[in-house]
Amino acid sequence: MKLGRVVGTVWATRKVDSLTGLKLLIVRDLDLDHSFKSSFVVAADSVGAGVSEVVLYAGGSSARQTQVTTDRPVDAVIMAIVDRLDVSVSDGDGVESA
Amino acid sequence: MKLGRVVGTVWATRKVDSLTGLKLLIVRDLDLDHSFKSSFVVAADSVGAGVSEVVLYAGGSSARQTQVTTDRPVDAVIMAIVDRLDVSVSDGDGVESA
Amino acid sequence: MKLGRVVGTVWATRKVDSLTGLKLLIVRDLDLDHSFKSSFVVAADSVGAGVSEVVLYAGGSSARQTQVTTDRPVDAVIMAIVDRLDVSVSDGDGVESA
Amino acid sequence: MKLGRVVGTVWATRKVDSLTGLKLLIVRDLDLDHSFKSSFVVAADSVGAGVSEVVLYAGGSSARQTQVTTDRPVDAVIMAIVDRLDVSVSDGDGVESA
């Protein structure tokens, strides 16, 4: 999954029927220090996420594994709203190389 | 999903039989400020999109979740024509890091 | 789908049994002005494409949606030979932003 | 699969029901010399991986092929903890080109 922040909404009235009622949010990718990356995605919302919230989204066929996205032409879904990140970065190396 | 603008059409007479009748459009990716990115994709049209329209397209197996693309060798489908984007970008950060 | 030009062939005698008889072509990605990109892919051929032809290929699970690739470990398939591209690029913007 | 090191945890209470109980770890991608790349992913844990461990993770639909991720909106799963890498890089070339 990727980490992002909701920055907006896409409005579309002409669309595939199966998308009716689905909220389509614009999510900008976040780095681990919470700064914006340049990339973004449009993701279906399955958890009631709102603008400015930090979220996790899943891509590919896994994006269809929620009640609101099953069998729909959706390749990204917000499946969690992030409460907190615990990040402890270490440059140590516990793996032996031959 | 990704945001793009239809910039053209691909014509192909020699193709897999299951693609007969499918409109194949060239879609250039758009940034949030509506400027063109350098990347593009060829996507099947499922909503009657025309040249110069801003669209959403879905990729991967999700591209086969429309009536016109089911069971076809298609990895990108236009599934919505965009009316409007509401974008409110904020650099604030509501997530606590440990 | 992506646009590419066939630039060669891969020969492999030691391979998964299900790949027997499948033609594996080297396809370099093309830009909209028909210049080569640096990227390439090896794709199964389902339409009798030959070296120097411009083709469309589909990736991911959609690459298995042809008669010659069904249930095979193939993640890219040439599914159309391109006759012509009609490209009309415009920098105008018909989408209103809030 | 990709090689990464677990550098943290994501906490999320508002999420799709099917994610309940799943541990979501932050994994930074590693290069072959064990240095960090700039990219990272949030992956479900299926093997009891802990912070600082070097792991393998699988993406896409393959991420749902473990007991804890089946039918869940998860596009990355840690499926192995790495004991050791044996890397022998050679710039030689045993393939003949026409």
Place this chain on the structure above:
Amino acid sequence: MKLGRVVGTVWATRKVDSLTGLKLLIVRDLDLDHSFKSSFVVAADSVGAGVSEVVLYAGGSSARQTQVTTDRPVDAVIMAIVDRLDVSVSDGDGVESA
């Protein structure tokens, strides 16, 4: 599919049960002139590939379409050992643009 050279092996004793017995090889991506790219992947071996051999690997769900990878959390599989590449690059352009 992508072209790569096997440069090593990953050893992992703590892993998902379904991976038992599977050989996990480190494959560095190759360019068409057989030089190494900077990218690499860890791929399951389905054809008895050895270190220094040039191989083709398939990614995504297609990586599960071999006997040794079916239903396993594996997103890359080596499915052929390359004997020879025939590459004939041309900058000509046989496609008419409108």
